[in-house]
Amino acid sequence: MKIRESILAEEGYLSEKEFTRDVFKLHALAKIEKYQAECDFFQNKYNMDLKALEEQLHKRKGKEEIEKEQDLEDWEFAAQALGWWQNHIEEARIAQNH
Numbered sequence: 001m002k003i004r005e006s007i008l009a010e011e012g013y014l015s016e017k018e019f020t021r022d023v024f025k026l027h028a029l030a031k032i033e034k035y036q037a038e039c040d041f042f043q044n045k046y047n048m049d050l051k052a053l054e055e056q057l058h059k060r061k062g063k064e065e066i067e068k069e070q071d072l073e074d075w076e077f078a079a080q081a082l083g084w085w086q087n088h089i090e091e092a093r094i095a096q097n098h
Contacts, residue, residue, distance in 0.1 A: 035082035042075040
């Protein structure tokens with residue numbers, strides 16, 4: 001038995017594919033937790049959801065609010081990344097069950 005298979009077997013894996021699947025899940029769950037925490041931070045900071053902050057900033061034409069605008073960009077990125085990872089982990093679950 002090769003060292004790689006020996007180590008995987010020691011950890012309870014029958015194949016590299018099973019190990020890779022679990023590593024992907026752990027990575028995806030860590031990303032989901034990270035981006036969810038970022039979204040929660042901004043929601044608590046502004047006491048409103050992303051859409052409400054976006055609408056508030058777009059109503060104030062001519063008045064720059066640099067911190068809020070930067071936060072909005074960061075929040076939008078975090079929300080998009082959160083959705084992307086949630087979608088991909090769900091796809092992986094579906095593929096695993098088929």
